[in-house]
Amino acid sequence: MAKVIDSKIPAGPVPEKWKEYKAHQRLVNPKNKLKLDVIVVGTGLAGASAAASLGEMGFNVINLCIQDSPRRAHSIAAQGGINAAKCYQNDGDSVYRLFYDTVKGGDYRAREANVYRLAEVSNNIIDQCVAQGVPFAREYGGMLANRSFGGAQVSRTFYAKGQTGQQLLLGAYSSLSCQVNAGKVKLYTRYEMEDVVIVDGRARGIIAKDLCTGKLVRFSANAVVIATGGYGNAYFLSTNAMGCNCTAAVQCYRKGAYFANPSYVQIHPTCIPVHGDKQSKLTLMSESLRNDGRIWVPKKIEDAKALQAGTKQGWEIPEEDRDYYLERRYPAFGNLVPRDVASRAAKERCDKGFGVNNTGLAVFLDFSESINRLGIDVIMQRYGNLFEMYEEITDVFPGDVANEINGVKYYKPMMIYPAIHYTMGGIWVDYELQTSIPGLFAIGECNFSDHGANRLGASALMQGLADGYFVLPYTIQNYLADQAVWPKVSTDLPEFAEAEKKVDAEQDRLLNIKGKRSVDSIHKELGHIMWEYVGMGRTAEGLKTGLKKMAELEKEFDNNLFVPGTKEGLNIELDKAIHLRDFFTMGQLVAFDALSRNESCGGHFREEYQTEEGEAKRDDENYFYVGCWEYKGKGVEPELIKEPLEYEAIKVQTRNYKN
Ligand SMILES: Cc1cc2nc3c(=O)[nH]c(=O)nc-3n(C[C@H](O)[C@H](O)[C@H](O)COP(=O)(O)OP(=O)(O)OC[C@H]3O[C@@H](n4cnc5c(N)ncnc54)[C@H](O)[C@@H]3O)c2cc1C
Numbered sequence: 001m002a003k004v005i006d007s008k009i010p011a012g013p014v015p016e017k018w019k020e021y022k023a024h025q026r027l028v029n030p031k032n033k034l035k036l037d038v039i040v041v042g043t044g045l046a047g048a049s050a051a052a053s054l055g056e057m058g059f060n061v062i063n064l065c066i067q068d069s070p071r072r073a074h075s076i077a078a079q080g081g082i083n084a085a086k087c088y089q090n091d092g093d094s095v096y097r098l099f100y101d102t103v104k105g106g107d108y109r110a111r112e113a114n115v116y117r118l119a120e121v122s123n124n125i126i127d128q129c130v131a132q133g134v135p136f137a138r139e140y141g142g143m144l145a146n147r148s149f150g151g152a153q154v155s156r157t158f159y160a161k162g163q164t165g166q167q168l169l170l171g172a173y174s175s176l177s178c179q180v181n182a183g184k185v186k187l188y189t190r191y192e193m194e195d196v197v198i199v200d201g202r203a204r205g206i207i208a209k210d211l212c213t214g215k216l217v218r219f220s221a222n223a224v225v226i227a228t229g230g231y232g233n234a235y236f237l238s239t240n241a242m243g244c245n246c247t248a249a250v251q252c253y254r255k256g257a258y259f260a261n262p263s264y265v266q267i268h269p270t271c272i273p274v275h276g277d278k279q280s281k282l283t284l285m286s287e288s289l290r291n292d293g294r295i296w297v298p299k300k301i302e303d304a305k306a307l308q309a310g311t312k313q314g315w316e317i318p319e320e321d322r323d324y325y326l327e328r329r330y331p332a333f334g335n336l337v338p339r340d341v342a343s344r345a346a347k348e349r350c351d352k353g354f355g356v357n358n359t360g361l362a363v364f365l366d367f368s369e370s371i372n373r374l375g376i377d378v379i380m381q382r383y384g385n386l387f388e389m390y391e392e393i394t395d396v397f398p399g400d401v402a403n404e405i406n407g408v409k410y411y412k413p414m415m416i417y418p419a420i421h422y423t424m425g426g427i428w429v430d431y432e433l434q435t436s437i438p439g440l441f442a443i444g445e446c447n448f449s450d451h452g453a454n455r456l457g458a459s460a461l462m463q464g465l466a467d468g469y470f471v472l473p474y475t476i477q478n479y480l481a482d483q484a485v486w487p488k489v490s491t492d493l494p495e496f497a498e499a500e501k502k503v504d505a506e507q508d509r510l511l512n513i514k515g516k517r518s519v520d521s522i523h524k525e526l527g528h529i530m531w532e533y534v535g536m537g538r539t540a541e542g543l544k545t546g547l548k549k550m551a552e553l554e555k556e557f558d559n560n561l562f563v564p565g566t567k568e569g570l571n572i573e574l575d576k577a578i579h580l581r582d583f584f585t586m587g588q589l590v591a592f593d594a595l596s597r598n599e600s601c602g603g604h605f606r607e608e609y610q611t612e613e614g615e616a617k618r619d620d621e622n623y624f625y626v627g628c629w630e631y632k633g634k635g636v637e638p639e640l641i642k643e644p645l646e647y648e649a650i651k652v653q654t655r656n657y658k659n
Pocket residue numbers: 041042043044045046047064065066067070073074075076077078079080081082164165191192193194227228229230239240241244245247248284421422443444445446457458459460461462464
């Protein structure tokens with residue numbers, strides 16, 4: 001019988017309770033002159049917004065990131081936009097509708113109360129960012145513009161061309177810089193958190209490494225917040241920035257923080273297909289393109305074969321021979337079905353032999369109809385930089401006319417295929433975003449909180465900024481209220497010395513293996529195992545094989561790794577080796593969770609559990625819970641702990657995007 005936990009605050013939308021948290025603002029009245037220190041690890045949208053807000057509220061903040069500037073956090077990659085329930089389009093949107101769409105999009109596996117709170121604060125985020133000067137796109141009349149993203153039938157996505165994440169981060173960075181200037185935030189760039197330090201059962205500090213000098217540094221504080229992003233790079237090839245890693249989260253997990261729903265990994269349908277074995281990065285084509293782009297493969301298998309052989313081009317196939325399979329299967333949402341649904345549908349077509357490139361692993365994303373309808377100028381205004389990015393990588397410009405059949409112009413279509421993109425799973429947090437270790441909080445992509453089994457487009461930025469600007473700065477005070485009478489602990493405590501010694505010894509271990517294989521070669525192999533056995537379609541047998549192969553490869557890592565250089569000074573290979581060590585733990589965790597969940601939901605698709613039409617088949621009777629995992633040691637199966645889900649406002653039903 002698995003252990004059971006709860007989220008502290010009973011599930012269900014609890015706006016009344018939420019108001020109580022706001023009362024805690026009194027704690028941070030700057031006149032109180034409280035000397036409370038908070039470490040915020042990460043300067044992505046979640047970390048930068050939290051550090052800036054906590055600094056503004058009067059806390060002393062220590063803020064770290066691995067890049068040379070907070071502005072280079074992975075969040076800048078976000079292209080498409082950020083959701084909010086402003087209803088500027090007057091199309092019937094509301095806080096409730098955003099809440100409902102998000103819960104449904106997550107395949108009814110999110111904690112209902114968290115999602116309600118997220119929808120509630122979504123509008124504040126837009127106001128906050130506009131006040132910071134974020135240049136959101138506007139209508140001709142001056143109103144903020146919106147576009148649509150998957151899983152919604154309203155237009156609620158605010159955007160800044162195809163650079164929304166970058167512009168939002170510049171806004172957060174200005175607020176952060178203001179607090180740095182005011183002396184409330186001390187920023188440490190090129191510092192990596194290597195471990196969390198627990199004193200008397202509470203998180204009281206971290207061990208970080210100065211990545212330029214290799215020196216280990218101790219930081220102590222009244223609370224620690226990690227905002228260190230997701231674990232998509234465990235798959236090696238993903239749309240994530242190369243530096244994304246899960247070391248901080250995995251170290252917290254090893255120290256006792258539960259890891260929730262690790263098997264919920266998002267595979268994004270619109271990425272540029274893999275084009276060779278030398279690739280180390282995949283590029284996303286924003287979901288916003290599905291507003292105007294239509295996804296198709298040929299109807300006839302002989303056309304598909306000709307495309308694969310290179311004897312035919314997409315624009316030579318006339319309209320009547322094209323299968324717009326999303327529009328056919330899901331008439332109500334068409335090309336705007338959620339990502340998990342669109343990804344699986346692409347895989348289904350390609351598995352049946354209808355893929356459109358030489359590997360057979362690609363489908364078309366075609367703008368012919370929208371360019372003919374709206375004109376190239378309008379399309380370029382909306383997606384110009386994405387078209388240019390596509391051309392830079394593939395040498396094909398999707399705005400170029402390629403053919404004319406029966407008076408209809410056909411433009412060169414993009415080719416896309418699903419790829420690892422986002423991780424819904426993460427460190428378990430309660431309603432206040434506190435992990436199972438008191439004093440340790442997790443925000444943004446590195447926690448599990450709001451997206452259930454599948455995240456809807458444009459909702460990661462919303463969640464990261466909700467956590468950073470509007471949730472954590474209040475909820476953390478419930479914890480800090482008690483800390484106000486606690487002195488900050490000294491970094492001379494034996495707990496700090498011991499943690500530092502372990503980090504140091506671990507670096508020595510990796511350097512002294514002196515084997516023959518580079519970090520990247522092993523990482524790539526791990527990625528292949530993950531994609532093949534723990535990827536888009538999973539089976540019990542495949543997962544067991546994947547676990548076995550991962551354990552074997554981990555042995556290879558432990559015995560045959562070669563890390564050049566020393567631990568003094570800059571050593572990128574050593575840093576990557578540490579990250580890879582943690583990707584092994586993470587990969588196995590994903591597989592354990594996927595194996596334990598005998599159902600399909602959202603991004604977790606077990607081939608044994610599907611409907612006749614190939615849709616995910618949930619089992620609410622047995623798996624209506626958050627699956628949390630407790631670390632039990634290297635190579636040992638972790639223990640499953642369940643947080644039952646309770647829905648009060650929304651009726652749990654089968655997802656339907658057909659009508
Ligand atoms: C290509 C792409 C496009 C996307 N587009 C959208 C979109 O349009 N809309 C949307 O809502 N979402 C989008 N997303 C998802 C979204 O960008 C991310 O989920 C979100 O930005 C994550 O923010 P974060 O602050 O949680 O983490 P990150 O931005 O990943 O930041 C992590 C921070 O932690 C730091 N860090 C990590 N490890 C350590 C450590 N050990 N020690 C110290 N510091 C550490 C890093 O330096 C960094 O500052 C997109 C994602 C990708 C990959």
